[in-house]
Structure formats: C-alpha cells, structure tokens
Amino acid sequence: MRMTEPLPYDFSSGNTNPETYPGEALAEAAARVIPELATALNTYPGKLGHEGLRRLLAARESAREGVEVDPDHIVLTNGSMQGVTLVAETFCEGTGDRVVLEELTYNGTIEAYRALGIEMVGVPVDGSGMRTDRLAGILDEMAREGRPPRFIYTLATYQNPTGAMMPPARRAELLACAKRHGCLVVEDNCYGDVHYDGEKPPALYAMDDWPEQVHIGSLSKIFAPGVRLGYVLARPPLLDRILARRHDAGPNTLSAAITTEYLGPDLWGHVERANAALKAKRDAMLAALEAHLGNWCSWSRPVGGLFIWVRLPDGLDTEALAARAAEHGVGFRPGSEYHVAGKDIPYIRLAFGFPDVATIEAGIARLGECIREAMVPA
C-alpha cells in the first residue's frame, strides 16, 4: 500500500494549486484560534459540525445564489465525497436501487455507487452538460418499468470530466422533469466558484424552492482538499434523514476552526487569487494542447473547474497511449473511468490545478509526442 512515486508530468488528479497556498497566513490563523479551542476540541462536534464554518458556508451560498441559506441546514462532511456517499446511503435502500446521472461523471461517485450496489442509469451529455431533452424519456421509461430512480445526481456546474456548464434552460428542464416524477435531485457542486469566464448560472436549489433537493458543496477546490471540508445542504425532513444515517460522531472541528479563521475575513479575495492563478494554468494547457495536439485531437474549453476533456484520434488505443505516456513521465486518466458503464471511449481527462505552468507546457509537449508516435509509426 505504499504510494508509488508520482509522475513528473502528472495531470491525473483533481489536486489544487500549491502556488497559491497561503501557508504563512494559515499558520497565523491556526496560532490565533487554537488556544481558544479548549472546549470545542474536547467535546464532540454534533452531526452538523462547527457553527462558525457553517455560517461562513451559508454566507458563501447566499452570496453566490442570492437566496438566504440557513447555517443549520448545512451538514459539514469529510470532503464533499463523504457527502456524496452519505446521501446515497441515506436514499438508497439496497442493491438494485437505481440512480439517474450524467453518463460521464466523477469516477469517485461511480466507484461509490457501484460499491453500494446502485444501478446507474446514464443520461447522454454534450458541451452543455446533461441532455435534459433525453431525461424525460428516461424517467418515463423507468416509471413504466416500476423502478423509478431514488434520485437524479448531477454535476451541473463545471461538469467533471467534460468541463461543461449546464445553461439555465436545461437546469429548469431538469427540475421540471424531476418535479413531474417527484424525484429527488442531488446537485454536486464541488467545483463551485472555481470560475474563470462568463456567467454563473444559478444552482438548482436557487432556481426553485421545491424541497426535494440536496446540494453538495466543498472547500476542497477553492481552498485545499487536505482540509477535508465538504458539506451537504438540505432542508428538513431530508436533512433529518441524512443526519440519521451519519455515524462517524461528527466532522472535524480543528480543521473547520482553522479554515474559518483564515477564510472567514476574506473568502472571496482568496477565491479570486486562487482562480486567477488557475486560469493561467488552464490557458497554458489550452495553448500547449493547441501547439502539440492540434493536429490530432480536440478538447473542451472549460469556463471553470480543474479539467480538460480531450478527444483522441479515432483508432488510438487509450491504454497503449497511457502506458507510453507514463514511460515518458506523463500521467492522465482514461475516459473510460468516467463512464458510468466503464465504456472504452476515445477520451482522456487532463487536470491542470497542481502542476506549474512550465510542467504543463513540457508535459503536454511530451503527450503530443506520444500521440504523434502512436499515429505515425516510425
């Protein structure tokens, strides 16, 4: 179980940017707040967790969405992934339960659902996210079969892996379909606020007061995954069901207190600085792709998030490419990991958050070389 050495040009994981890590300021925040935590650290956090962080997150949601959010409707979790799993455990009763989701989606969600015995029903995606024009038919068919989904799971914003941003009209259509079928909607907004260009469409819960909605958020992407601070936003009675399924004696007080002390006074300033640096990395990767893969591939131009989704040339063996790239020090994720049925598709996902610009440029050049060699054998 020892970790293998990471590749020098590693574009595989949704890690964040160490260059904008506020090490000194975070250390100062920790030094300020830790002496005040005698009671907070020596008692259990409750199932909701640190009140100060819940207030900050409610304010974050309110600022982005323009609706009031009650801090007592926010459940802190060990990263948003504990939230994804907890919500599935809450609303799925056992093997064979069905969930509708984008056909291409986060591999962590796919792995969790698969392990829980959930049957995933994929909806096709395009450059605007879930094809909501197909959703109605899928839900109708499932209803006819007498096996409706337990919920619809969607990454509407900065969709992983495609980077797609679902426009407001599709969001409205998704909600209309769900309401017609009385189907719970779970919106995973873990990339929320990692935003570079254009408008931010509203979150689903902000478009419609319909109560059958769960919203999942995170500090992993706007701050750091190592603080393991995600959250689930839900109103009673959904909230109570989620809390009743939680059995870990509550979330991390130390991490929440330090993070709140640092981020609280200037959340949006931090987000702006982090996004500016990430946008430069995105742009560097897009430019390198143009320079080195332009003859062979096409790719997404994401307005947010941490990933570029690359269409490989027809006939290229993704596994062979991955092996060749690894030999040249380049890591990425094959597209099949993001397909709900594990289908072999001619795509790869490139993550640009962690590596610096020079690494991005050199690594994409190497990747281009690997693809060229595969397509034009010597």
Next chain:
Amino acid sequence: MRMTEPLPYDFSSGNTNPETYPGEALAEAAARVIPELATALNTYPGKLGHEGLRRLLAARESAREGVEVDPDHIVLTNGSMQGVTLVAETFCEGTGDRVVLEELTYNGTIEAYRALGIEMVGVPVDGSGMRTDRLAGILDEMAREGRPPRFIYTLATYQNPTGAMMPPARRAELLACAKRHGCLVVEDNCYGDVHYDGEKPPALYAMDDWPEQVHIGSLSKIFAPGVRLGYVLARPPLLDRILARRHDAGPNTLSAAITTEYLGPDLWGHVERANAALKAKRDAMLAALEAHLGNWCSWSRPVGGLFIWVRLPDGLDTEALAARAAEHGVGFRPGSEYHVAGKDIPYIRLAFGFPDVATIEAGIARLGECIREAMVPA
C-alpha cells in the same frame, strides 16, 4: 437543530478534559508545520492517510503491545466511530446480518448497527467484561441455525459503559471461540491508554497472530475528540476489503499533521499528564458517589476510560430520575441506551472527563439529593 444549552452538571458525554488541553503548544506546533504543507494539503490524502501520523500510531501500538505494527496496516478515520461504521459496512452485506457483541456496549455502535439493519446478539457482561463462558454456546447455537455472525465486536478494555477490563484468560477464551468458528473479531479499543490503575492486558491482536482480526483505535480519548482522528488496524486481505468500502476521498491531512507535530515528540508524556488529571476526576467522582449515593446505589470502579456505571436502587424510575436531575442541572445517560435491545435496566452512566472536580462534587451531591427525594418521598 440548534444545540440546547448544556446542563451545568453534565455527566452525559464521553468528552475529554479541557484543563489539560495544550492550547499554546498545539498552536505552536500548528504554526511550525502548516507552512510545510503546500503539497500535502493541495493533494488528496489517499485512503490510508497522513504517513507521519500512521507511523506515530504504529509506534504507539508497538509500545503498548510489544509487537511490531506496520504503519501501512493503519487506516486513519474520522474518529474511531467512522472506523466502527466502516468495518460494519465492509463485513455485513445487508439487513439481517448478525453481529455478536457485549449485551451492554457503546450507544454509538448500537445506533450505527441498528441503522445498518444489523441484528445484534448480546453476550452477558459482568465486572470482567464479556462473559466468554457464554460466548461458545451462543456461537454454537448461531452455527446450528445456519446464521453465524459476521463478526464479534468487543470493547475488551475499559468497557463502555461498565468500565470493565477483560482479563487475559477471557481474552484468550474469546479468541479461541472465534477461531473455532472462523469468526472475525473486531476489537474497539477507543479508550486505549486512558489508564489509571493496575496492569494493561494485551490487545487481542497482540495475543494471537490469527489474521481474522480488526483493531480500532483513537486519539479522541488520549488527546481530543475534536481532532477526529481514529484508526483501523488490519492486515491484508481484510485491509483491502475495508479500503474498498471507503468512499470519502480519505482522512484529514491538516488535523493529522498538526496533531503529529504536537504529539510526536512526547506522546507518552502527554498521555501521562492527561491520565493523572483524569484519575483525579475519577477519584473525585468515586468519593462523591460514596458520600452522596452510598446509601442507595453501587457502582463500578474503572481502572481506565471515562465512565462510571451506577446501579440504581430497585424500584427507582430511571426516566423520572433523569427528568428530576435535569431540573436540578444534572445530566447523565440512562442505562437502556447501552443495552443492545434497549432494555430498561436500573443503571445510569456517569462521564467524568470534561467537568472539573468542583462540578463533579456539586453535581453528584445534587444527583444524590434527587435519588434521596425519589426514594424517600416527602
């Protein structure tokens, strides 16, 4: 979901001692280590988690048990309670699976198992913990029924709620029974090292190299529950099964790094200081019980852990006592919460870790008054 005000004489929860909280030293540790965490916090922790803390915990286990422990066999969890739940999720397949455990045990475990649909088969306990002379018959009967347990869960050390310490001979008998039936043993040692008097019997995994064992540990009780750092110790292939069921993207790096920086250089010094203060609280509570409840009740004299288990007089209504005590500002837990079948038993659990000695003395005096009033109506 807002918290209710805690009672002024609160003996209800297994909180720890704020008086020995090393606020300044922990703040200094955080200030030292946080600037070094640029990569660690901006990447995902893996399913095992922070390597430095795993090394420290392996050293802790080795020092206590005298056996070598591989840090790569330690899975960090969000407190030991995530470990308890994760192990049950891993080894139980669905509703109706059975687990054998002490008839009186930790209410968090009972709640989690109940929520998972696990059928709990209780073994009677006495002042030496699980009645292992009864265990063989129970396992034989379950085998005859064709429904053997998925595992035996035991709090062998400083048993919650009874405070019992299982002697080595019973530990050996428990292991012999489990081996005869090929039954996994899950030892929850979350109170480990909160020790006041006498010998420490070996952990089960240290008595026998038999691989079908999982050991659960924690820093919650020797350090602080708010750091949410527990662990599961298991060898492959059990380890791999547990990791495969984990879907929270890994444990908390920030909390682990700070805690390791503080505890690493002087773990046992910290434990000694914390235990000395807790022992004084235990002794204060025992003395107060003698002074104020001596005529009516009997109670455990735990050699470790955070709880005293009080036998109420026959005929006293526990619920009515709880209500009366709460009116006088005194909180405790009724014994029924710790019975696997929720049986109404004439016991209450008193926790002495958090309140100071003066609060313990005044609160137990009030509790004695409540009992006297209930037994000798005016």
